[in-house]
């Protein structure tokens with residue numbers, strides 16, 4: 001069974017975009033996942049085909065209408081659709097590798113991309129949209145965020161990554177940032193590859209990598225480090 005993504009957007013021409021090259025592109029051609037876009041504007045009812053209106057209570061910008069979006073969602077994802085319905089939103093729960101894994105293990109996702117100042121709160125509630133954020137900054141629309149989410153999910157689908165084990169060792173999978181990586185040449189502008197990595201001593205290499213990962217995480221991400229230490233304490 002392949003992973004089925006449906007993206008609701010005012011800019012379907014942004015898809016598949018970067019998702020059509022490299023791993024994700026090949027996996028789509030191979031049928032590991034599929035991508036469908038739905039033009040939200042097709043569900044507007046008035047002759048101007050408007051999808052947004054001024055905010056209740058006043059203020060700058062425009063808000064996406066609940067009724068138009070609800071019709072688009074009902075068309076794309078009938079009530080018995082097993083897929084989660086997501087709304088890309090800076091107020092959402094942060095997109096983490098854990099959430100990415102959960103999504104990749106499921107049947108797919110219906111992803112709503114906001115524009116303007118966002119969407120009417122009532123459609124979020126009425127259609128049980130789960131808000132997901134890609135970080136603490138504001139994009140002009142949900143489309144790049146949807147592409148980020150799908151890129152992260154698709155690479156975890158069975159058979160997509162050439163070397164299955166490379167997934168397990170990456171940043172965040174262990175709760176740590178990844179250790180530094182090196183490859184040939186042996187000497188680059190006078191800098192050598194750390195000796196332990198060319199020693200052939202597998203046990204030493206594993207220890208070195210863990211120590212480096214811990215050092216980096218401690219320095220750069222005190223938040224991850226605290227969580228890692230807590231999890232270790234519980235074991």
Ligand code: SAH
Nearest residue numbers: 088089114117118133134138139141142145
């Ligand atoms: N006025 C809103 C921002 C709207 S940005 C606020 O202050 O919260 C327009 C749209 O871009 C949003 O509806 C959302 O779909 C998308 N978007 C912007 N930043 C995002 C982020 N960090 N993560 C996910 N989606 C985002």
